[in-house]
Amino acid sequence: MIETRRPKLELLSREFVERIIDEGLTLLERHGVLVENAEALDLLTAAGARVDPSTGMARIGRPIIEAALATAPPSVTVYDRSGGRAFTVGGDEVHFDPGSAGVTLLDHDTRTQRQASAADLAAFYKLTETLEHLHFQSTCLVPADVPSRVADAYRLWLGLVLSEKPFVTGTFRVEGFRPMKDLLAAVRGGESGLRARPLAIFDACPSPPLKWSNLTAQSLVDAARAGVPSELISMGMTGATSPTTIAGTLVQHVAESLSGVAIVQLAAAGAPVIFGGSPSSFDMRHGTTPMGAMETMMIDVGYAQIGKALKLPTHAYMALSDAKVNDAQAGFETGLGAVLAALAGINVVSGPGMLDFESCMSLEKLVIDDGLCAMAYRLIEGVAQRDDPIALGVFDGFRPGQSFLTHPHTRRWYRTEHLPAGLADRDPYEAWAAAGGTTIVDKAHDDVARRLGRYSAPPLAGDLRRDLDGIMSAYARSSGVPAPALPAA
Amino acid sequence: MTLSKAEIFPRMSEAIIAGDREAARALAEEAAGAGFDLLEVVDKGYLPGLRKVGELWEQGEYFLPELITSAEAMKAAMAVLGPALNRGPAGSRRAGRIVIGTVEGDIHDIGKNLVASMLQAGGFEVFDLGADVKLERFVEKAEEVGAGTICLSALLTTTMAAQKRFIGLLRDRGLRGKYKVLVGGAPASRRWAEEIGADGYAENAVAAVNLAKSLAGGS
Numbered sequence: 001m002i003e004t005r006r007p008k009l010e011l012l013s014r015e016f017v018e019r020i021i022d023e024g025l026t027l028l029e030r031h032g033v034l035v036e037n038a039e040a041l042d043l044l045t046a047a048g049a050r051v052d053p054s055t056g057m058a059r060i061g062r063p064i065i066e067a068a069l070a071t072a073p074p075s076v077t078v079y080d081r082s083g084g085r086a087f088t089v090g091g092d093e094v095h096f097d098p099g100s101a102g103v104t105l106l107d108h109d110t111r112t113q114r115q116a117s118a119a120d121l122a123a124f125y126k127l128t129e130t131l132e133h134l135h136f137q138s139t140c141l142v143p144a145d146v147p148s149r150v151a152d153a154y155r156l157w158l159g160l161v162l163s164e165k166p167f168v169t170g171t172f173r174v175e176g177f178r179p180m181k182d183l184l185a186a187v188r189g190g191e192s193g194l195r196a197r198p199l200a201i202f203d204a205c206p207s208p209p210l211k212w213s214n215l216t217a218q219s220l221v222d223a224a225r226a227g228v229p230s231e232l233i234s235m236g237m238t239g240a241t242s243p244t245t246i247a248g249t250l251v252q253h254v255a256e257s258l259s260g261v262a263i264v265q266l267a268a269a270g271a272p273v274i275f276g277g278s279p280s281s282f283d284m285r286h287g288t289t290p291m292g293a294m295e296t297m298m299i300d301v302g303y304a305q306i307g308k309a310l311k312l313p314t315h316a317y318m319a320l321s322d323a324k325v326n327d328a329q330a331g332f333e334t335g336l337g338a339v340l341a342a343l344a345g346i347n348v349v350s351g352p353g354m355l356d357f358e359s360c361m362s363l364e365k366l367v368i369d370d371g372l373c374a375m376a377y378r379l380i381e382g383v384a385q386r387d388d389p390i391a392l393g394v395f396d397g398f399r400p401g402q403s404f405l406t407h408p409h410t411r412r413w414y415r416t417e418h419l420p421a422g423l424a425d426r427d428p429y430e431a432w433a434a435a436g437g438t439t440i441v442d443k444a445h446d447d448v449a450r451r452l453g454r455y456s457a458p459p460l461a462g463d464l465r466r467d468l469d470g471i472m473s474a475y476a477r478s479s480g481v482p483a484p485a486l487p488a489a
Numbered sequence: 490m491t492l493s494k495a496e497i498f499p500r501m502s503e504a505i506i507a508g509d510r511e512a513a514r515a516l517a518e519e520a521a522g523a524g525f526d527l528l529e530v531v532d533k534g535y536l537p538g539l540r541k542v543g544e545l546w547e548q549g550e551y552f553l554p555e556l557i558t559s560a561e562a563m564k565a566a567m568a569v570l571g572p573a574l575n576r577g578p579a580g581s582r583r584a585g586r587i588v589i590g591t592v593e594g595d596i597h598d599i600g601k602n603l604v605a606s607m608l609q610a611g612g613f614e615v616f617d618l619g620a621d622v623k624l625e626r627f628v629e630k631a632e633e634v635g636a637g638t639i640c641l642s643a644l645l646t647t648t649m650a651a652q653k654r655f656i657g658l659l660r661d662r663g664l665r666g667k668y669k670v671l672v673g674g675a676p677a678s679r680r681w682a683e684e685i686g687a688d689g690y691a692e693n694a695v696a697a698v699n700l701a702k703s704l705a706g707g708s
């Protein structure tokens with residue numbers, strides 16, 4: 001049997017990858033990064049970086065980065081809440097999760113955006129739980145009705161109560177890390193259990209160009225020490241906060257990300273860290289950060305290739321759109337992103353369900369996008385040789401005019417080789433018209449209701465619920481806000 | 490040899506259109522040195538250039554890099570002319586003073602910087618407090634410089650509440666009537682501005698300038 005080829009997209013030549021990495025390292029060495037966090041600066045100083053204490057500028061030499069790359073693991077395994085299902089974040093594995101930290105929700109009936117509430121967030125968690133091509137959850141909305149001081153931990157608490165899947169999340173305040181880690185550790189029965197089987201990935205964004213804020217640097221240090229994987233979200237905006245050329249932005253991306261890898265490894269050698277990002281091709285007319293632009297996706301695919309060359313797990317914000325409603329633009333931008341990300345073998349792909357420059361989430365879009373992810377997965381499975389000979393056997397004894405419909409070979413393989421339509425319309429015109437002439441968005445809306453109706457909370461073992469509630473309410477108390485409750489269904 | 494007004498005005502305009510900061514500044518110094526009426530210099534030298542830039546933007550000919558570079562050139566000229574204008578009777582002509590910043594707990598400043606640049610180019614004297622700014626600082630600065638408008642930027646759901654708190658703060662101090670308050674940033678909206686009792690919302694830098702102008706004119 002001929003081995004199935006995994007189709008793969010590599011945008012850059014090897015020589016180009018090496019040059020970009022080399023310039024990134026030179027940039028770190030000569031120009032440096034601004035680090036606004038004392039602990040991270042101490043770590044860098046101790047490792048031999050040239051730190052200007054008056055400015056916080058750290059010039060990081062190659063040996064420091066090389067040492068960090070030597071201890072950074074090439075892949076991370078995360079586990080679901082029960083600990084039973086493992087997901088490798090590494091190699092060319094691809095895991096989709098909903099876009100993260102949206103501000104608003106697209107209301108299907110009015111086609112307008114409104115502020116998201118805790119109840120909306122719960123609906124997304126439940127829906128994601130039912131969508132098989134979204135391997136991870138993300139804390140995908142910031143509920144406006146939850147006190148902002150505890151919003152980061154609240155989102156995770158709610159998610160852990162409602163879902164089995166691993167999480168992609170992040171802190172909003174330095175104080176937020178501790179209770180979030182405690183929640184995760186409670187699920188694993190302690191910190192060593194969490195270290196052994198990570199349950200959540202923490203996003204941390206450097207501030208372009210070339211800066212780590214106090215919040216995000218602290219998150220890197222805290223997460224590393226707890227064995228929690230950090231996802232580095234470098235996000236140059238071409239011509240605004242990074243060089244306008246795609247290759248120039250990649251150089252900055254390398255420098256920002258590798259300084260993050262160094263901070264993580266210095267805080268705890270061997271700690272898991274993911275080479276991710278959310279860069280964009282800055283729109284010079286609208287002053288916006290389009291995630292659906294082809295150039296944005298080229299930067300994503302480019303740095304993912306570089307991340308792989310550096311032997312690090314990868315992540316990108318892809319499979320999302322800047323459209324304001326679920327229109328053709330929403331579909332084509334998301335579809336292109338999902339396919340390119342899968343072809344590039346990006347390990348964590350955050351985006352499904354998301355619209356409007358990472359700011360709006362749509363339940364309908366999430367189910368539509370789950371179907372797109374299914375297609376992307378199908379694509380990278382590649383074309384397999386199922387039989388030997390490939391088809392000659394099928395034609396044995398074949399009579400002219402005979403159909404394959406009744407051939408045993410068809411029933412043997414059609415379900416493996418071909419995906420069902422899902423929500424995509426494949427009716428003949430007359431049937432479609434007779435059924436009301438609906439669009440995929442209408443169908444998705446019904447599907448959301450169906451799925452939410454079917455959802456039942458995966459049970460939590462023992463006293464876990466009580467422990468999680470206890471951690472959440474203690475954090476609320478210490479933040480001076482009332483203990484937030486589960487939103488009414 | 491000094492240039493005549495007829496010679497120097499078109500060059501000023503060109504410097505703005507080309508976004509040539511150095512030329513814009515040097516020409517302003519030359520005009521100040523020659524004792525020209527600086528109000529006329531702004532009106533007939535620089536403003537036609539700025540208007541042309543506006544037209545080129547409207548026509549889709551200019552994009553943000555050109556727009557902001559021209560705004561920066563205008564800023565360079567005004568840095569020379571501003572102090573002199575303020576001393577003279579012309580000071581009253583300035584569209585007004587604006588205090589701007591990103592609210593506490595929020596470090597997103599790219600949009601705020603664009604808005605600040607455009608306001609400056611639009612003739613406002615802008616006091617940019619930067620990002621992660623304590624609400625108290627906005628009031629202090631506005632009181633100190635005699636600003637008419639305060640602009641608050643917020644990009645996070647968790648920090649937009651500061652825009653609301655700020656209106657409360659002004660009310661508590663009995664200062665609400667004294668300032669126009671504009672809000673902006675990804676989670677803000679026209680509806681939000683109404684809800685919290687702000688004076689206005691704008692979705693981008695160009696709209697922010699128009700809004701600030703109409704509010705400054707209307708008061």
Ligand code: B12
Pocket residue numbers: 100101102103104141142170171172203204205206207208215216235286287288289356357358359594595596597598599600601603604640641642643644645646647671672673674675690691692693694695697
């Ligand atoms: C770039 C960016 C960053 C950069 C900011 C760099 C910088 N120096 O500003 C960095 C990496 C630092 C960053 C950090 C974080 N970010 Co951020 N970021 C963005 C992103 C992608 C683009 C923002 C931007 O610059 N847009 C381009 C500018 C030109 O547009 P603009 O800011 O909207 O401004 C325009 C208008 O709004 C208006 N305007 C702006 N201000 C004002 C003020 C007035 C008065 C008026 C009239 C008009 C006006 O005019 C401007 C010009 O046209 C947004 C996504 C988005 N769609 O906004 C997320 C986003 C805002 N970030 C987000 C998050 C979660 C974070 C972090 C918490 C992530 C983390 N855990 O590390 C941290 C927050 C740190 C903090 N405490 O502030 C979320 C917010 C979620 C939420 N619901 O609150 C967003 C929506 C992305 C997402 N979905 O995850 N971020």
